[in-house]
Amino acid sequence: MLVLRGPSRAFGYGLLALGVFLIIAPFLWVGLQSLKYEIEILKGSWIFPPTAFNYEDVLWSRRSDFPKNVVNSIIVASVSTAMVLVIGTLAAYSLSRMRWSRWISATFLGWTLVFNMIPPLTLVGPWYLLFREVGLTETLTALVLTHIALHLPMTIWMMMAFITDVPRDLEEAAMVDGCRRIDAFRRITLPLVTPGLIAAGVLAFVFSWNEFAVALSLTGRHTATVPVAIARFAQQYEVQYGQMAAASILSTIPALVLMFFGQRFVVQGLTLGAVK
Amino acid sequence: MRSPRPAASLTDVLDRHLKWVTLGPAVIVFVVLTAFPLANLFLMAASSIRFEQAEEIWTFALWDNFRRLAGDEVFHIALWNTAYFAVVAVAIEMVLGLGLAILVASLNSFKGVTRTVLIIPVLMPPVAIGSMWSLMYGHDFGVFNQIVTGLGFQPINWLGSVDLALYSVIILDVWHWTPFVFLILFAGVEGLPKEVIEAARIDGARNRDLVFKVIIPLMWPAIAVALLFRTILAFKVFDQVFLLTSGGPGTATEVVSLHLYKVFFMQNELGYGAMLSLAIIAATIAFLAVGHRAAAAVGRR
Numbered sequence: 081m082l083v084l085r086g087p088s089r090a091f092g093y094g095l096l097a098l099g100v101f102l103i104i105a106p107f108l109w110v111g112l113q114s115l116k117y118e119i120e121i122l123k124g125s126w127i128f129p130p131t132a133f134n135y136e137d138v139l140w141s142r143r144s145d146f147p148k149n150v151v152n153s154i155i156v157a158s159v160s161t162a163m164v165l166v167i168g169t170l171a172a173y174s175l176s177r178m179r180w181s182r183w184i185s186a187t188f189l190g191w192t193l194v195f196n197m198i199p200p201l202t203l204v205g206p207w208y209l210l211f212r213e214v215g216l217t218e219t220l221t222a223l224v225l226t227h228i229a230l231h232l233p234m235t236i237w238m239m240m241a242f243i244t245d246v247p248r249d250l251e252e253a254a255m256v257d258g259c260r261r262i263d264a265f266r267r268i269t270l271p272l273v274t275p276g277l278i279a280a281g282v283l284a285f286v287f288s289w290n291e292f293a294v295a296l297s298l299t300g301r302h303t304a305t306v307p308v309a310i311a312r313f314a315q316q317y318e319v320q321y322g323q324m325a326a327a328s329i330l331s332t333i334p335a336l337v338l339m340f341f342g343q344r345f346v347v348q349g350l351t352l353g354a355v356k
Numbered sequence: 357m358r359s360p361r362p363a364a365s366l367t368d369v370l371d372r373h374l375k376w377v378t379l380g381p382a383v384i385v386f387v388v389l390t391a392f393p394l395a396n397l398f399l400m401a402a403s404s405i406r407f408e409q410a411e412e413i414w415t416f417a418l419w420d421n422f423r424r425l426a427g428d429e430v431f432h433i434a435l436w437n438t439a440y441f442a443v444v445a446v447a448i449e450m451v452l453g454l455g456l457a458i459l460v461a462s463l464n465s466f467k468g469v470t471r472t473v474l475i476i477p478v479l480m481p482p483v484a485i486g487s488m489w490s491l492m493y494g495h496d497f498g499v500f501n502q503i504v505t506g507l508g509f510q511p512i513n514w515l516g517s518v519d520l521a522l523y524s525v526i527i528l529d530v531w532h533w534t535p536f537v538f539l540i541l542f543a544g545v546e547g548l549p550k551e552v553i554e555a556a557r558i559d560g561a562r563n564r565d566l567v568f569k570v571i572i573p574l575m576w577p578a579i580a581v582a583l584l585f586r587t588i589l590a591f592k593v594f595d596q597v598f599l600l601t602s603g604g605p606g607t608a609t610e611v612v613s614l615h616l617y618k619v620f621f622m623q624n625e626l627g628y629g630a631m632l633s634l635a636i637i638a639a640t641i642a643f644l645a646v647g648h649r650a651a652a653a654v655g656r657r
Contacts, residue, residue, distance in 0.1 A: 081545060081553060081571065082462040082563045092463050099456055100473050103535060107476070109499050110488040124497040171382035178375040188383070195390050198640050199592040201613045202633035205400060205626050206393030209412070229389035232382060262371040290481040292595045293613065297621055307483035307595070314487050314599055325491060328484040335479035339472070346479075347471060347539060 107329075114325035121321045134326035146327060148302070149309040155220055156295075156305060157288040157334075160227035164284050165277060167228070168235030173265060175236070176243045177251075192233035200230055204297045211298065218300030226294050231284045238283075238349055242276030243269060279349030282342045286335050306331045400630030407624075421631040431632065433607045434615040435639060437522060441611065442590035442643075445529040449586060452530070453537030454579070458567060460538075461545040471542070474535035482532070486599025489528045490515070493600070515601050521608045528596055533589070537582045544578025545571070580651050587647055591640055612636050 084092050113121050115130040138146050175185050207226055208217075216222040250272075251264040259267070292307040299308060310331060313324040339346065370377050404417035425431070460470050477485065492499045493514040501511040514524045548571065556570050572579070594613035597603065603610040603618075616636060620629040 081458055081548075082566060083557070084462050084563075089463070092459055096456075096459060096463065096466065096470065100470060102531070103473055103477060106488055106492060106531070110491060113491060122497055124502055167381040167385060170378040174375060174378035178378065180375070180379070188379075188386075191386060191391070194641075195386070197588050197591075197644060198637045199594070199613045199616075201594065201616050201620075202397070202636050203390065203393045204617075205620050205629045205633060206396040207389075208620075209396065209400070209405075209626065210393060212412075225389060229385055232385055236382065260367075260371045261374050262367055265374075286479050290479075290483070292481070292483045292598075293617070296598075297617065307481050310481070310483045310487050311599060314490060321491060321494075324487050328487045331481050331484045332476075335481070336476070339475055339479055343472060343475065347475065347543075 107332075110325045111329055114322060114329050116322060118320070118322055121325075134322035135330070138323050138326045138330065145301070145304070146306075146309055146330075149304055149306050152220060152299075152303055153289055153305040153307075156223050156227060157285050160224045160231065160288045161281055161285040163224070163228050164231050164235050165281050168232055168280065169239045169270075169273075169277065171232075172236050172239035172243055173269065176240050177248070177265075177269075189236075192236060195229075196233045199293075200226075201293050201297070204294060207294075207298065218298065218303055220299075220303050222298055223295055223303065223305070226298065227288045227291060230291065230294070231287055234287075235280045235284055238280045239273065239276055242273040246272045275345050275348070278342055279345040282338050282346050283349055286338060289334055397630045397633055400627055401634055403627045405626040417627055421628050424628055425631050425635055428632075430607055430610060431612070431615055431635070434603075434610040434612045437607075437609065438591060438593065438611045439643065441522060441526060441529070441593060442587055445526045445533070446583065446586045446590050448526070448530050449534045449537045450579070450583060452534045453541050453582065454572075454575075456534070456538045457541035457545045458571060460542060471539065474538055476535075477532050478536045478539070482595035483599060485528070485532055486596040489531075489596070490600050493524060516605055518605050518608045521601050521605060525597055525600055525609055528600065529590070529593070532596070533586060537586060540582040540585070541575065541578055544575045547578075548574055583647075583651060584644075587644065591643060612639070 114134050115132070116125075116128050117131055117133060120128040138144055140147075174180070175188065207222075211217055211219070211222040216225075246269050250268050251261075254264045254268055255261060289305075290307065291305075292311070295305045295308050296311065299305060304312070306327075310324070310327050313320060313327055401421055402416060402418040403414045404420065406413045406415075460467060495501060495511060495513060495516070498514070500514060505511055513520065515521055552574070553566060553570055556566060561570065592613060593611055594617070597609055597611050597614055598617075601609045603614050613636075616629060616632050619625050619632055
């Protein structure tokens with residue numbers, strides 16, 4: 081882009097290094113706190129004997145619900161991701177390949193857009209009554225259902241972008257050769273949009289794992305997810321700083337793993353709207 | 357020709373109605389879980405809902421809810437705080453994100469590393485970020501005050517001071533979301549036609565002219581997308597504020613989602629909460645419509 085030479089180039093590198101440092105520094109500092117006993121945290125010391133006490137306390141102590149929270153989060157995130165991928169990919173295929181009349185597809189996509197704009201907490205009241213009506217109060221099923229609704233718009237848009245990229249001719253050629261439409265979808269289009277499925281899947285999983293507002297409102301003690309548990313840590317009368325730091329660090333692991341695993345696809349997915 | 361298979365009947369039926377089979381599930385999800393609840397909001401907003409022995413008791417209270425909405429000062433403050441927060445935070449993020457994107461593209465090295473590092477905050481649980489920052493903002497032992505006192509100043513009350521608390525939330529938000537803006541805008545910068553910029557440079561354009569007269573106008577679509585995404589998300593802000601301040605001190609950091617949560621689940625007012633939800637939905641759409649107009653006007657210019 082720009083041509084930077086001599087001092088301005090060095091200055092540029094300095095700025096970039098500063099930016100990267102500012103992003104990483106909070107993690108390092110909190111990671112440091114998670115290895116301290118409470119007393120060392122309160123003293124604000126920089127040199128201290130490290131301890132795994134906080135992690136052990138969060139994960140294995142008897143008064144800790146954290147393992148249960150992790151299991152809940154994994155169930156909610158994986159089930160809702162699987163459902164949202166199936167439903168979203170089918171809908172995206174339908175909208176980009178089937179002949180829907182203009183107003184139906186416009187209404188549908190317009191609605192997903194509007195729904196994506198409004199804060200999810202505005203629908204939590206009716207959701208609460210709805211789940212109460214069908215006996216799903218404070219269940220993981222209820223939370224899974226809301227997460228499907230929340231992340232379906234994003235999945236549909238991403239998959240539509242990927243499916244539109246697959247040439248129509250491929251399917252048509254297969255259908256001329258006697259392949260049914262459903263097989264053309266399964267055997268030809270679906271394998272070709274695998275990168276899209278990975279990107280949408282990773283994002284849906286991470287967003288579901290991170291989701292807090294709805295989980296806080298609709299779960300109970302036994303169905304609380306990880307973010308709810310972390311908030312509880314921070315809101316106890318005697319805040320346990322060390323445990324809070326350890327739980328925060330632990331809760332970022334899935335995102336970090338997925339980042340190293342599927343970074344290329346995720347960046348592609350996140351920036352899709354800008355490039356297209 | 358394909359030979360008939362015994363198990364083909366179900367797939368054949370699916371195939372014949374594929375159009376509906378594929379879109380149907382999504383339509384069901386949206387009708388049951390979004391359209392129906394939204395319609396229900398209107399009913400709820402006209403009522404007062406109490407629970408007696410697991411029975412829901414609905415009474416008509418439209419006018420009461422209206423009057424309460426008009427007189428709800430916390431809501432008015434929350435609305436103002438949210439808009440102020442959204443405008444200030446998003447403006448800072450756009451400037452920093454754009455600068456960083458152009459910088460990384462110009463240095464033409466460390467692209468991969470920068471992207472890897474900067475994607476971390478985007479994918480982190482906002483609650484974990486909130487809890488980390490509440491530790492860092494801590495008055496007695498937080499890292500910020502360690503630095504401030506290390507420089508010889510009095511410790512700052514980051515979260516407990518009425519004047520400062522909202523800015524502390526904004527600083528966190530800038531840290532959290534500038535990387536996201538960067539990722540979108542960096543993809544935009546990388547997609548720019550290199551010849552055009554080269555041509556402008558050969559014609560004698562200096563760096564400053566290149567940025568303001570060539571790069572930014574060419575990148576306007578990507579900038580508009582980043583702006584839209586961020587504004588929508590900023591208006592939904594809840595997690596970090598809940599963790600850092602819970603709206604305090606007083607109402608200094610009260611935002612609309614937080615106020616709504618309190619009405620729904622701490623005061624257990626489902627009827628008035630629904631009225632508030634509708635008001636927030638209307639405000640969100642109005643805010644985005646105004647923003648859209650403004651962006652379009654700037655884009656034309």
